[in-house]
Amino acid sequence: MKKYRLFALVLVVSIMTTLLLPFQSLALEPPEFHGKNAILVDANYDEVLYEVGGHDKVYPASITKVMTALLTLEAIESGKLTAQTQVTASATAATIPEGSSTANIKAGEVLTVEQLLYCLLLPSANEAAQILAETVGGDIDTFVGMMNDKAKELGCENTHFANPHGFHDPDHYTTPYDITLFMKAAMEYDLFQKIVTSPNYTIPATNLSEQRTVRNTNALTSNWTYTGYLYTPGTGGKTGSTDEAGKCLVETAKKGDTYLISVVMGEPEKVTLADGTEVVAQFYDTIQLLNWGFENFQRTVISEDSEVVAKVNVTLSTQSDQVMVRPSGSIARTLPKDVNVDEMEKVINLFNDTVEAPVEQGQVLGTMVLKYQGEEYGTLDLIADSSVERSELLYRLDRIQKFFQNWWVKLLLVIVVVAVVALLLRIFVFSKRRRYAGAGASRRGRYSGRRRR
Known part of the structure; x- marks a missing residue:
């Protein structure tokens, strides 16, 4: 098994630069993983707790349908549609590639938007994705453009969609981290949460079909495909599967105030554990990863804003010759429980050792970098704890x-x-000359000479 180092996201407080950097555990041994890519994120704070190729290019398969659902839900929210809007499936939308997952929706069949969302997210029907794409975007190509625009808006930096359902296309890709972004956005909608936590859904008879029940392919929610993987903390997810993508699953889970999103990609269908037990890899690995996250991480304050960490000399004041310096805010991180906060290294960088008064309370005088075992956990501005007035005389x-x-x-x-x-x-020389000249004239005036006879 591999050991992974723990990196922290740099949290911006005040005017600090924001950095969103994934981190891996310093001392924790992560669970065994059988796929190619995985990521575990604290969704409350967008902090990466664990990753294996979390930013690598992967094929999302039917996880794509999360984005399709998200755009449909936004259309409902904007008033363009309602959940009960009736939609007639076009022949184009009802025609899907061979080998597609389907809910057997026929051309000309009328269903509501809500029913189509259940078909999209439970049995992962590709025709439902195309019908919704035409309904929301006017045509499939326009809708795919909307998907890519939404991905950019959410901060997905390495995602490109080529269709609304995820059937393999070399130009249709994303990353495990990007998946967490659009999954989190979709989970903000109550209807999405309701659907992805439903084991099954019954659609009444339509104009072309008898009553039918569609079932959830996610074994953490439903026993339909596999038994033994129901997961109580799970709050919904989406499966994906193609030959190129392997078996995939994005899953959300909550315990108390902790909200995690896990993604596993490129899983084999089944693996045999060391004890001889055969398990379905995408579901087994997801449960192990989520449990590991819940059991080994906690939200920890690693710096208090009330803590005085340095002092700066002050000139031009009779009030005080020093001002205390403290962090401009606090930093909290979701960290392994074995991290000793008292061992955090505080690297103080003061702009100047001495400043001139006046000093305003809250004035930025430097920065403090927090480190643990060589890794940076955050940066805070250092500010003056009080004001210092200036002496006008000084x-x-x-x-x-x-x-x-x-x-x-x-x-x-x-x-x-x-x-x-x-x-x-010059004055001295000129005065001296005048004295000499005056003395000579006086002597000449007193000399009478010998009188001639």
């Missing part, structure tokens, strides 16, 4: 001091001093 004295520290001011002062000295020297 401020003015500081401005004067800084003014005279400018190089050009110093140069100007040197020039002025030199000019003053030069002027004083």
